[in-house]
Amino acid sequence: MSxxxxxxxxxxxxxxxxxxxxxxxxxxxxxxxxRTLHPCEFFGEDWATDADHERSDDPDASPATEGRGKRLPS
Known part of the structure; x- marks a missing residue:
């Protein structure tokens, strides 16, 4: 059950x-x-679209590394 x-x-x-x-x-x-606030109370009504937009802007992000931090310049 999920x-x-x-x-x-x-x-x-x-x-x-x-x-x-x-x-x-x-x-x-x-x-x-x-009580822990819902993200819409803390970040505003468009909290989900802002988070999705930030993730898709990073050209170096891949599903395996997404959310683990940004790559350091070589």
Whole structure:
């Protein structure tokens, strides 16, 4: 069974803690005392398109090395 998909634009992100795969209600969290913000609350509504755009701009990025940092000049 695969984990639930991460919602890009939830209707009420303030009602849920987004820190782990449990998605606890903000009023009854099991993992922590503070609620983790959804990326749309922290980075803005276009958080997903900005992240996708940055990844595709790097000509040296490949699926195997993407997200591991940039190459150093030789």
């Amino acid at each position: 984990p639930p998909r991460f919602p890009r634009r939830p209707r009420h992100p303030e009602r849920v803690c987004w820190g782990c795969d449990r998605y606890c209600p903000a009023t009854d969290m099991a993992c922590t005392k503070e």
